[in-house]
Amino acid sequence: MIDTARLEATVGALTDPGKGILAADESVPTITRRLQAVGVESTPETRRAWRGLLFGTPGIGEHLAGVILFEETLDQHADDGTPLVELLARQGIVPGIKVDKGTELLPNACPGEKVTRGLDGLAERLAAYREKGARFTKWRDVYLVGPGMPSPLALSANAEVLARYAALAQQAGFVPIVEPEVLMDGDHGIEQCAEATEAVLHAVYHALHRHRVVLELTLLKPNMVLPGKAHPAKVPPEMVAERTLRVLRRAVPAAVPGIFFLSGGQSAEEADANLAAINRLKGNAPWTLSFSFARALQQPAMEAWRGEASNVAEAQRIFLKRCRLTAAARRGEYTPEMEAAA
Numbered sequence: 594m595i596d597t598a599r600l601e602a603t604v605g606a607l608t609d610p611g612k613g614i615l616a617a618d619e620s621v622p623t624i625t626r627r628l629q630a631v632g633v634e635s636t637p638e639t640r641r642a643w644r645g646l647l648f649g650t651p652g653i654g655e656h657l658a659g660v661i662l663f664e665e666t667l668d669q670h671a672d673d674g675t676p677l678v679e680l681l682a683r684q685g686i687v688p689g690i691k692v693d694k695g696t697e698l699l700p701n702a703c704p705g706e707k708v709t710r711g712l713d714g715l716a717e718r719l720a721a722y723r724e725k726g727a728r729f730t731k732w733r734d735v736y737l738v739g740p741g742m743p744s745p746l747a748l749s750a751n752a753e754v755l756a757r758y759a760a761l762a763q764q765a766g767f768v769p770i771v772e773p774e775v776l777m778d779g780d781h782g783i784e785q786c787a788e789a790t791e792a793v794l795h796a797v798y799h800a801l802h803r804h805r806v807v808l809e810l811t812l813l814k815p816n817m818v819l820p821g822k823a824h825p826a827k828v829p830p831e832m833v834a835e836r837t838l839r840v841l842r843r844a845v846p847a848a849v850p851g852i853f854f855l856s857g858g859q860s861a862e863e864a865d866a867n868l869a870a871i872n873r874l875k876g877n878a879p880w881t882l883s884f885s886f887a888r889a890l891q892q893p894a895m896e897a898w899r900g901e902a903s904n905v906a907e908a909q910r911i912f913l914k915r916c917r918l919t920a921a922a923r924r925g926e927y928t929p930e931m932e933a934a935a
Contacts, residue, residue, distance in 0.1 A: 596766045600810040603728045603768045606687050607812065608851045608881040612658035613923055615916075616855070616887035617644055618691035618731065619663060627888070633900035641669045641677075646898060647891065648677050650909040654684030656920035659729065661689045661770075661885070667725045678726045689729035689770070690722045692758065696735055699750055706747040709734045709754055712761075719765035731814065732758040733772040738781045738789045738821065748796040756800035763810060770853070770885070772814035773797050777858045779821035783828050787818045787836045794844035808848040814885050815841075817854050817867050830870035837871055838878065847879035854882075856889035861915055862932060864889040865922040872925035883923050890915050 607614065619627065624643075625635035633639055644666050647653075660681055667690065669677050678688050694711035702708075709732065719730070734751035736743040755771050762769035773793045775786060794815065801808065818836040820828060841852065854871075856864040864886060872882055893915055898908035921927040 595763050595807060595810070597807075597810070599728075599766050600763065600768050600807075603687060604810060604812070604850050607659045607729065607768065608883070609658045611920055611924055612656055613884035613886070613919060614659040614661060614689070614853050615647070615653075615657050615890055616661045616731075616885050617647060617663070617666070617891070618661040619887065620695060621663075621665075624663075627892070627895065628900075631896055631899050637665065637669075639900060640665070642900075643895070643898070644669070645671045645677055645680070646905055646908060647894070647912060648680040650912050652913050653916050654686055656916040657684075657686050659687040659689055661691055661731050662727070663691055667722065667727065682726075687728050688726055689731060690727040691733075692718065692722070692730045692762070693732045699747055702746045702750075703737070703739070703742045703744045705737055706742060706744060707735055708747070708750045712754060712757055715758065715761050716765065719762065719767065723766055727767070729768040729770060729812075730758075730762045731770040731772055733774060733814075736773065736775045736789060736793055738775060738779055738785050743775075743789055743793060748792060752793075752796040752800035755797055756804040756806060759801060759806045759811060760804045763807060768810055768812060769806075770812045770814050771797060771801070772855065774855060774857070775816045777816075777819060777822045780823035780825075781821040782824055782826070783818060783820045783832065783836055786816075786820060787840050790816060790818055791840045791844050794840065798844065798846060808846055809850060811849060812851045812853055813845060813849055813880075814853045814855055816857055817859075817871070819857070819859070819867075822858055830866045831874070833867045834870035834874040838874060841880075842878070845880065849880055851881040851883060853885035856884070856886040859889060861889040861893055861919075862929065865919050865927045866929060868919070869922040869925050869927035872923060875925075884919055886919060890919060
C-alpha cells in the first residue's frame with residue numbers, strides 16, 4: 594500500500610512556490626568529464642569536496658526545494674564530519690536519489706537508440722536509500738531525434754521501464770520523478786523536437802496509467818522543446834515557450850502536480866531565459882513549472898572553484914547567484930539584464 598501522506602508531504606515540499614531542484618546526480622563518468630574540463634582529477638575525495646561546496650552554500654534553501662543525489666553522495670560527509678544529506682536538511686532542502694543505472698543500446702532499434710538499465714534489485718536499493726534519508730527518486734530515459742527516431746520500439750521500451758520504476762518507487766515510499774529526455778544531439782529543427790517530445794510523453798503516460806501509478810504523487814522532468822545543437826537557426830525564448838507549452842498541454846495530464854525542466858545542453862543564461870518565457874506564457878497551466886538543472890546551475894561555480902580551497906567562497910557566491918536567478922526565472926521574472934546586476 595502506498596504511504597499517501599508521506600508522498601503528499603514530499604510533493605508539497607518540492608513544489609514550494611519560487612523554488613526548484615538541483616540535479617547533483619551525475620554518474621562517475623559524467624562528473625569525471627566535467628571535473629577534468631576544469632583541471633580537477635575525479636576521485637571520491639574531489640567529488641565529495643565539490644558536492645560539499647554546493648550543499649554547504651549559505652542561502653540556497655531560499656531557492657532550492659530539493660537536490661537529486663548520486664548514490665555515493667548519500668554516504669559522504671563534509672570536512673567537519675557532517676553528513677552531506679544533513680547539510681541539505683539544515684536548509685530545509687529535500688534529498689532525492691538517482692536510481693537508474695545508465696543506458697545501453699536497445700537491440701533491434703534504430704542505430705544509437707538506447708534503453709535505461711536498473712530495474713534489477715531496485716526494490717532492495719530503494720529500502721536502503723530510504724534508511725539514508727532520501728525522499729524522492731529519479732529515473733532518466735533518453736531519445737534521439739532523426740529519421741525514424743524515436744522509433745516505436747524505443748518509445749515503448751523506455752516508457753515501460755519508466756512506469757515499472759515509478760510503481761516500485763511509490764510502493765517504497767518515494768515520489769518518483771520521471772525523466773524522458775529528448776536529446777539536443779543533431780541538426781533537427783524545433784518542430785521535429787516538438788513532434789518527438791509529444792510522442793515520448795504520450796507513450797510515458799499511457800505506460801504510467803497501465804501500471805496504475807498515482808499521477809498526483811509523481812513529478813515530470815522533461816526537456817524543453819528546442820532545435821538540435823547543430824541546427825543553424827537560433828530560436829527566441831518566446832518560441833521555445835510556445836512550442837513547449839503546446840506539447841505539454843497535449844500530452845501531460847492535469848493530475849501531475851509539477852513539471853521540472855532539465856537544462857540539457859543549454860548555457861545557464863539560455864536555460865533561465867527559456868524557463869522565464871515559459872512561466873510568463875503559461876496562463877492557466879495546471880502544473881507547477883519549475884527547474885531541475887544540473888550543468889546550468891553548477892558549471893559557472895565549478896569553473897571558479899577548479900579544485901582550490903581558496904576558491905570555495907567565490908564558487909559558492911557564483912552558485913548562489915545562479916540559484917537566485919533561476920528561481921527568478923521560475924517566477925517568470927528573469928531578464929538577461931539581471932546577470933550584470935547580480
